[in-house]
Amino acid sequence: MIEKPTLLILAILLFSQCASVRKLMQQGEVLKADILQPVDFDYHNRLLFIDVHVNGLPRRFIIDSGAPTVISLELREALNLRKVKSIDVSDSQNNESKLEFVVLESLAFGGVEIENSAALVTDLSLFHCLGIDGLLGANAMSHFDWEVDYQEERIRLYGKGRAERPEEVYPVAIPFKTKAQGTPELEVDIPGLLSASGVTFDLGSTRGVSVQKTDEVKIVRDTASTYAFGRTSKGIFGANTDTTWYFRTDSLRIGGASFGPTVITAFNTSDKIGNRFWENYKLLISWSASRLYLLPRISAPARLPQELLRIGYEGGAIRVLSTYQRLALTNSGIEPGDEVIAINEANTEGASLEDYCALREKGSGEVQLKVRKKEGREVVELRLGKEEVEW
Secondary structure, three states: OOOOOHHHHHHHHHHOOOHHHHHHHOOOEEEEEOOOOOEEOEEEOOEEEEEEEEOOEEEEEEEEOOOOOEEEHHHHHHHOOOOOEEEEEEOOOOOEEEEEEEEEEEEEEOOEEEEEEEEEEEOOHHHHHHOOOEEEEHHHHOOOEEEEEOOOOEEEEEOOOOOOOHHHHOOEEEEOEEOOOOOEEEEEEEOOOEEEEEEEEOOOOOOOEEEEOOOOOOOOOOOOEEEEEEEEEEEOOEEEEEEEEEEEEOOEEEOOEEEOOEEEEEEOOOOEEOHHHHOOEEEEEEOOOOEEEEEEOOOOOOOOOOOOEEEEEEOOEEEEEEEEHHHHOOOOOOOOOOEEEEEOOEEOOOOOHHHHHHHHHOOOOOEEEEEEOOOOOOEEEEEEOHHHEEO
16 A cells, blocks of 8 residues: 655645745646547556656656655656745755755647646655556646546546536536545545544545544544554655554544545544545546535445555565555554565565565465564564555
């Protein structure tokens, strides 16, 4: 499961506080608008991959309504872009870094082209296995209204206000406000538990409904809840370790619209709703009407996570990043930070990041792991089903 780097989340929060950055994020003009041409995307690992051209260079991006447009350090170097603004930020551990902004002469996708739009430059190494060079963010997206069809893996763009009578096609309409970079913000009510405004509509998140874990969120620890312990996010200089709770609620309201049983995730994050929830619908994101329209497509059961553990690449090795409650109850003793030394009988000691990405891409079906504990060096063998391991 991929989460945005903490540095990028900090940047998003700063946009609302800095007038010059807000102005920068709102610039850009539509140069070409062949909106009759559909925009295809690949929906893989609960992310929307799209082909774009940046200053004429073909690149692979992720659609991310929860962030501004972002490009990698490598793409900036390839395009020889100069910074137009920079600001200093620090994370929760007071580690400092610098955010830099550039202007893209041309950003094209499908049949449209936007000129002189701003982008944030940051390290996207967390997304290395995805093979992307950037995020197509809300500041670029909001020039149009977007119809997103997860089943067909196709987007249709409309000039603002040009979608014909969406209320006749979409039975659910949810009002939203927008952040400085154009990201829609929703109001969410979990009856008897939490009411929140400013919840991010986040097509760049693989999760469903996520809320910040606070004292206000009273989670009943019963058969309708479970937890995972381990890595939750990455700061500027390292990873944060915490407990993530998953619990099932009987009902949910978003912007006044009612929904049935839903699994909620509570951890150290901002409030957001991602693709695990939205993939059940055909969407029309109308920036012109400040409305999110939904057409139900599939009815997925509200199931708690089936995983036992999550693995990833950290500190030069393939490691256990998180363990779930079901695994903890087996008394295996496996903990976050333990090294995975074999996958399906293939030795993974000394594996590179590229090796891990290749294994991750083939990671379907039953998985056999050998895990060497960081304390005591004991080796534990596990046999996991397809849904019991998360890469």
